[in-house]
Amino acid sequence: MTTTATAPEPTVDTVEIVPSFIRDSWWTPDAGAAAGAASVLDASTGELLAKVSTEGLDLAAVVDYGRTTGQAELGKLTFHQRALKLKELAQYLNGRREEFYVLSAQTGATKIDSMVDIDGGIGVLFTFGSKGRRELPNSQVIVDGPMEVLSKDGSFAGEHIYTRVPGVAVQINAFNFPVWGMLEKFAPAFIAGVPTIVKPATPTGYVTAAVVKAIIESGILPKGSLQLISGSVRTMLDHLDYRDIVAFTGSASTANTLKSHANVVKGGVRFTSETDSLNASILGPDAVKGTPEFDAFIKSLVTEMTAKAGQKCTSIRRAIVPQELVQDVVAAVGERIQERIVLGDPRAEGVNMGALASLEQLADVRAAVQSMLDAGGELAYGTLDSPKVTSADGTVGVVEDGAFMSPVLLSWADPEAEEVHSLEAFGPVSSVIGYTDLADAVRLAARGGGSLVASVCTNDPDVARELVTGIAAHHGRVHMLNREDARSSTGHGSPVPHLVHGGPGRAGGGEELGGIRSVLHHMQRTAIQGSPNMLTAVTGIWHTGADRNFTIETEGQHPFRKHLSTLHIGDAMQSGLREVTLDEITKFANSTGDTFYAHTNQAAAEANPFFPGIVAHGYLLLAWGAGLFVEPAPGPVLANYGLESLRFITPVAAGDSIRVTLTAKKITPRETDEYGEVAWDAVLTNQNDEIVATYDVLTLVEK
Template identity: 75%
Template sequence: MTSTATALTIVPSYLEGAWWTPDSAPENAPIARDANTGEALAAVSAEGADLAAVVRYGREAGQRNLADSTFHQRALKLKELAQFLNGRREELYRISAQTGATKIDNLVDIDGGIGVLFTFGSKGRRELPNSNVVIDGPLEVLSRDGSFVGEHLYTRIPGVAVQINAFNFPVWGMLEKFAPAFLAGVPSIVKPATPTGYLTEAMVRLMLESGILPEGAIQLISGSARDLLDHLDYRDLVAFTGSASTAKVLKGHPNVVFGGVRFTSETDSLNAAILGPDAGPGTPEFDAFVRSVATEITVKAGQKCTSIRRTIVPEVLKADVVAALSARLAEKVVLGDPRAEGVTMGALASLDQLADVRAAVQAMLDAGGELVYGTLDSPQVTRRDGSIGLVESGAFMSPVLLSWDDPDTREIHELEAFGPVTSVIGYRSIDEAIRLAALGAGSLVASVCSNDPLIVQQLVAGIAAHHGRVLVLNREDARSSTGHGSPVPHLVHGGPGRAGGGEELGGIRSVHHHMQRTAIQGSPNMLTAVTGVWHPGADRNFDAVHPFRKSLAELRIGDAFGSGLREVTLQDVTDFANSTGDTFYAHTDAEAAAANPFFPGIVAHGYLLLSWAAGLFVEPAPGPVLANYGLANLRFITPLAAGDSFRVTLTAKQITPREDQDYGEVCWDAILHNQNDEIVATYDVLTLVAKTQDGVDASQSALLTQ
């Protein structure tokens, strides 16, 4: 414990495309230590780093190099990066053990972080266009003749995404912010927390070693970045995870208050788990509840922003819950160095963190809490060599359960012990359970454990607005649930009030968070040019070559085909009704159909018209169009009576090549008009089309193997 910063190696930063460390660390520089033994690992300092140049490099080199790729190309890089990192996890596990992380903790932090890359790599290709512009919402027609229209679109912000992360998830915390920023095309500046930043540095080093990321996509500041916000402006974004007090200071920075820097935070959170009154001992819900609470206060030694701090149970079941939790903790928790066999819970991240948690628990005891499981004394632990004893220099703490007679005690709902600690409090009605949960003043997540739909409906309706996420746990999903404390990339992670008011993850929502939504107004032709998507009213190209005979290399937005008219007879409608079994009266009973205010008499089935429309526009010979994989946005507008005619106009609306295949998707605008030029139906036809004429056979083979 006597090591000085000047005698240690310094955790490197990666700035302006190169690894960098100061010539020496100040005498008072923070020291990263092995959480289990107290051994000094490295000094942490970025003293002398030119942070203005770091921001400038991100805005210039990072933005320029990310602009060279589309959403799909960046998504594929995320997938490739995830595959690369998957093969190097053991290296990270060994380093992670020094933070106090167990094998289970590594699954959450390291594997979970890599899983975020996989998810965004997949969702980016499925849900975003192969371009750099995203249309948001439907077209708005702003003039009577359709020559002036408007819509909203997203484009990436032109600055950097500064990501300030907490000590508890040095890998996942970085990657869950980096992935959506990278997919959006925004360069990241990563600032990890001091105690575990050496693990973040190891992950960034592997990411760069992969050679997958374009230059400038990521920079790493290992050490203080006190003046970083001084160099940001409205072009930039700050995503902060940490204490509410630090978030308050950062949010008060003039460049945030007056300069337009986008700031989101995810901070302290007194999350709750509520046991329904129906879920008594012996029910699957009671068992699932006990498992969940015990897991949440021991994974990462309870150092999770999503950990269950308040265990809210029916007053009559409080003693049962305490007994069951105590028994499970005694059975499942083996405290010690994660590198020793059999250890299930490691140390807190640092001795400072241990002191903070002990102080918080003592304050809660002084406020009336009763210690019903655990101790504040140094516990007996399994050392790295397998022996059992005290490790005074290790940041070990026993799991702690506190029981309270007065569930309204202020400290329960205001004081967070950021470690393996939870408070068990009782309620006497559903309304009281809702009120107690809301006393957290905004939380990241709550669990509701019940198998009674009415109770679940009441609880969720009552607490949802106070939380960013609610997990409903019962016998049906107890095994498949990802758990109370595991944010998933598909759903938002954040919460109102005390939790910071931010939203991270949430699938493509978090990509949009790194983009600016802009209203664009103009003619259909100009909006088509801006977005790369054909708009109604824009020019069409009716040439001699049927558009289904064109590969992606030849097809252009606006290429179109128009059919002649086809008459629909009463016999056609009757035959279709009889052959399909769709004998709805509007197609079979003239008197009943005429009495319907929507129909002039017997009308053609909408699906008959769709089938015939395909016959009017399809080019039947083998060619670049490989398959029809669906319809979208179908609307039937004007009924077609027996004896009427219709025609179809098909226009190439959007072309999306697949980066890793010999084909891509083409969305065709289809519109049916009757003999009076009234619109009968509108919809999108979705097809898979070969990239080249020579690639038709290869594309067909690729489809067959998928």
């Protein structure tokens, strides 16, 4: 059974046990159960900070709470309402960043490292708070693609919709980004309406717990939408099924163990992962020493080696450069590190590279480098000895209890050595390997077996094209760097919430972020079939063939005179016929300057297989269409802000007539404004009821 903590408001930066937040309350194990808790140390000093244990935690109850309370509470909100809560939460957390920085420094992160993690995570909330309102309907169903007519008379049709999965999103995160790692997974799940159970890595999970504590204190999120487990979740997958999602970030070996669980293999648990990655940065043959591209390449490589002490899944592990430039690159990297990098306790003035997250991590990285040296790598820069570092008090010396490591650059006489393409030292370590030609560079990059990201540094478009198209299928993201974007680029190692983060092969084969794509990862795509009326009822969007309410006839009111509160999907109007004359076509051509021969030259127009002779301009037809449906008096319709999906189908000649049928297709109230958007299905037909044009008219309408 779950044991509830007696202290309702633990202070996570001083407690002995880092708490979990489950079933809407804080939880820690009782004294007896916590005896075997894991210790968490300050990365720079070795000071004991906290202990971590989940002994006695009822994981089944945590999952059940998410599936019931979390699902129910999130289900009360639309996409727009959830997006606004993310924006509100981002603003709240923005005001508490300084307290998170203090904790982050204990993990070995410098101020810049902490900003990437903390500010970056908050930035993800802002981005999804914005994109959720701009790109999603203010509803709970997303329509994917157009309706497919499945019967001759249009009475049977089908389309695809997205609805949220009915379970929980279990998010298992790595130690290197305790804040961003949580928020970049949480944001799209929350927008989708799926409750999150976050499990941070033990060495830095206390920072995650502090942010979760602030989130809970804000009171912004619905109950059950976020739970935190601080400690082991070895049996979590035992409690999951096809309704649930697991998003894992960590080692490939752990991912493979989780993926082999029966509930993933046979039970249908959706599993995505981001794992090991031998990311590459390729220097183009044109980017020789002295060019802006060479300088940008060196800056990027050193940044990726030293930011977060190289503990980034996106760090550059292999610098693939022209064979003749290997020595220039090695010398330039060593010079830049020597001049610019100050290693030490992040709380010391001037330090810009901190410790690894733990002594265990330090031992793992040193062992990996030693294996690479044994396989033929050579130390081009750095050492495996304990480096001298700047302590918090300003003294310089070796700190035995600190997880400090010198930046290490390896060179390889044999670029084919297996270890450089298969062994990831997850720290401030990179290798320089030479290539002979572009095809060789592509081949070497692909030997990473699938990676999260690669950079291509060149100012030659042909080189960029050959390299990018050659390596794209082996990578989740390709970052092109040259003199034009060197200053504005977010950098090789910085995923952005707008674009996919993930990669094939050894990188895990999953995708995270990617804007609204990542929201859809938490939803089920379903094909629905039925009559247009039933499709309209399910989606909240009017479908061609569904019933209309011609309000002028039934209510004596033009639909443009209806406020958002009284306007309904299917409200419509149909105009009378308007005859088209040759004189009007000619005047429009002369006044606009659009004297294309189909509108001005009878013989030439007749010679065109598409036209019967002189025809009206398409944009003239649209203008006439507006004249046929617009209600001129001031009223609820505030503005026309565009057209979508415009198609001209049947030409209109002088002597023909047109009419317009306008139907309220989609109504999107704005949560924060006194108006909303209405998309109107507009169809122009001629006197023979042939369709002349179809389009959607977009208007802003008062609530």
